[in-house]
Amino acid sequence: MSENGALPHRGKVLTVDTMNANVKKVDYAVRGPIVQRAVQIEKELKEGVKKPFEEVIKANIGDAHAMGQRPITFFRQVMALCTYPQLLDDSKFPEDAKNRARRILQSCGGNSIGAYTTSQGIDCVRHDVANYIQRRDGGIPSDPDNIYLTTGASDGIVTILKLLTAGEGRTRTGIMISIPQYPLYSASVAELGAVQVNYYLNEEKCWSLDISELQRSLQAAREHCNPRVLCIINPGNPTGQVQSRQCIEDVIRFAAKENLFLMADEVYQDNVYAEGCAFHSFKKVLFEMGPEYSSKVELASFHSTSKCYMGECGFRGGYMEVINMDPEVKAQLTKLVSVRLCPPAPGQALMDLVVNSPQPGEPSYQTFMKERTAVLSALAEKAKLTEEILNTVPGISCNPVQGAMYSFPRITLPERAINEAKAKDQAPDMFYCMKLLEETGICLVPGSGFGQREGTYHFRE
């Protein structure tokens, strides 16, 4: 205070000029300006403003329940039992649901899902995850001590990237990400102040990954940073490709040769639609390549409750498995996750159900399989339809959607539109998507939000 007691007129403590500079660099397209405009239009519609459409269709994010997909009955039954255990006496609930709930509650402090769990996640859930991975990968062992439950897959991915970010200037950690990519990666790299290293997927070959392109990208990056991490999304987001076993082997060989830490984002592992395509986990391929690789290559792989047939994004459930992580680093990881105490317990419980779903002979098995199959068939049907319809539109060409939940069609924009966009200082595909939103109410995220080769334009649907 000045002598006369009045406060001096200083500005804010926290301004865009004095805030964390890395945070300013963060860009997150799937919830960016186009989505903000969509929310605004929704409000305008509610207030009675006339538009050429009656509702906004938000195709900006893979949010199955919001688009009308129904939750899996068994999952919600068990979650209700865990939440309100008085229901365990209710004959309306099947025995297998009750058994799952009892088992989860016994693993919780005070038998309550409201207690903190251990930071790494509920013991029995981590065991179930390990068993699931082992079954999925044809018997290759999985150790519950290598499983960390997470707050959605995003949380796990950011945590591993955080551990890996070190150095300054030319020794700063470089993180190799595919272009196009899911913008969580570029956003986290920016926030951590790491260096984004782009490698381009081959649109001409159905968005496949070429080792020669990895090599080019790595070589170029080594001029200015220390590339240490290779991130792969398989099945691909936003591009919907499914990697062949051969490609995964080549990637692992490349990572081993070049001493890169591998991060495999496998949240769409049940979403494979195209004939002749199958999901191969990086873990499985790594171990099938023999001890020279399986004892050496450091790998973290990620899964969540948000996609596949369950689509339970709101619960923020997920796990990661770390392979060949240095034991001292693992201790640091365990310490780091303990600062946030624990992932949400309901999300952990839901993750348990995904990896420990009803088995043949259990009362809920048939309903569960019926619901699961119905969702996956509908998604496969939509994937095919999307590709077919898009390819009938002049100026749009779309690769087959082999998996995941999106297509990433290429659009040819007339010179005039490109110039108009540039005059507005907008990316041409942002201009296109904005126009589409204003005229039809359909909200798509432009390709520029995911990254694309210079001079090409796309959107994600």
Added chain:
Amino acid sequence: MSENGALPHRGKVLTVDTMNANVKKVDYAVRGPIVQRAVQIEKELKEGVKKPFEEVIKANIGDAHAMGQRPITFFRQVMALCTYPQLLDDSKFPEDAKNRARRILQSCGGNSIGAYTTSQGIDCVRHDVANYIQRRDGGIPSDPDNIYLTTGASDGIVTILKLLTAGEGRTRTGIMISIPQYPLYSASVAELGAVQVNYYLNEEKCWSLDISELQRSLQAAREHCNPRVLCIINPGNPTGQVQSRQCIEDVIRFAAKENLFLMADEVYQDNVYAEGCAFHSFKKVLFEMGPEYSSKVELASFHSTSKCYMGECGFRGGYMEVINMDPEVKAQLTKLVSVRLCPPAPGQALMDLVVNSPQPGEPSYQTFMKERTAVLSALAEKAKLTEEILNTVPGISCNPVQGAMYSFPRITLPERAINEAKAKDQAPDMFYCMKLLEETGICLVPGSGFGQREGTYHFRE
């Protein structure tokens, strides 16, 4: 690969020498070595190892349900209804619980708690939080646009600290925290690479906060960093003091004069036990000080579902309210939280119930109040007993526990014990707590994990 095809023998990509150096500096006592040893002892007991006790009592963390506190029935009923809406037809559930569930579900995409919510949190929940704050603070307005739902309070605190961390060397952000403090603060400051600035609470005056000590601490910090943030925990953790209205006013005046961003951790706002003590929110005091302050001082305050009478830690629900935040910074905050998509929807729903609990006339009101009062009375009773019993033990002296859920008694250690500890390279109170754990099974966190004046020793119970 080398010419003959064998892989070169390089070391790990990620080692403690090449990992994020800030993460290495993170220390988190409430889940640190003593807790790891407690978990180990629990395993040994299960395996039949003989000990002088039969079970480990984990008093390392405020985890009410794990210690036997029962969840509030109404909260769990609504959560079950939100999770499994088929129960809305069940006559066992009261109408007010059904109404709350219907209202929350109507605010969710596809009426499912499994959909992503908006990044800032479900609209109707943010409105209810704002109404709650307004009621609590005697009508001082609260704007839902200033409310951000969070993954527990920790998440909100880390997010605001992240925004505030900038500069290098002598301009690096300094963050003022109380000593003793809740170690989330020191851990986050280390992880962000900010500068920890300690101010000491006055143990002789029941852990009160002296402005002269704030001034001393600030002055000293300005020699080597840029202190911009003042963090306050009220009611105090681990020290259990409740700040007087006068003290809060003084702190606000100090923050205004010295241009500090205020962070008020108010997660124990319902946990006030001592005669003559009352909870005063920083927001309320700020606005009662008139426009000179209320239009200027930047404040973020935090609350959660984890403490008070509900103790629902596992759901990771919470909110923060930001006051006088620069609009451009707020846009950056909204962008930043969008990268994690959304806080867990069940935690958001639970937060709603905390701020929108049963009202007189509603069917659940009486049971709710009975349960709430029983929990708070039991906690008050325990607070008094703890203080009384501890003060009968020679060598232990304990301040009155005015609020929150902990006491932080001072222990006088014999010279011999101090020397023995030092020979083992252990903090003397860590040595004491470890011995207590091995001999009695009681797991306490030593004062050194929270910080204390040089030469004094404590534990948190």
